[in-house]
Amino acid sequence: MTYKELQLALAVFGLEQRASLSQIKSRHRELVKRHHPDLGAPDDSEEMRKVNAAYRVLLEYVSDYRFSFAEEEFYEQNPDERLRRQFFEGPFWGNDKENG
Known part of the structure; x- marks a missing residue:
């Protein structure tokens, strides 16, 4: 796989540069439902090939x-969690671990 192929795949799925596995799977289900002829879509096998x-x-x-x-x-x-650690775990916020 090349980087260009990866970018084309992201474009087909309409995903950003960061996506979770669950987002990828969810988007795949959406696209299959949209383009699958058995689910009422016009018979566009080329589009299904692109999605798959x-x-x-x-x-x-x-x-x-x-x-x-x-x-x-x-x-x-x-x-x-980063914000919680940054702002709520310090002594300034009354969460000083040394004083219990």
């Missing part, structure tokens, strides 16, 4: 992805 090819590219990419469990990546992926 894009799905294979995206799944291949995420299946080879190495997840980071580093603390900084955790807070990047969970901004609410």
Whole structure:
């Protein structure tokens, strides 16, 4: 797979540069429902081929992805937790761990 193929797959799915696996799967279901002839769509097998090819590219990419469990990546992926740590765990907010 090339980067260009990955970008084309994202374009077919209408996804941004960051997407979760559940977003990819959900979007695939939506597109299949929209373009599948058995579900009332016009018989456009070319569009279904594009959707399924894009799905294979995206799944291949995420299946080879190495997840980071580093603390900084955790807070990047969970901004609410980053804010909680930044603002609510310090002594300024009355949550001083040293004084219990």
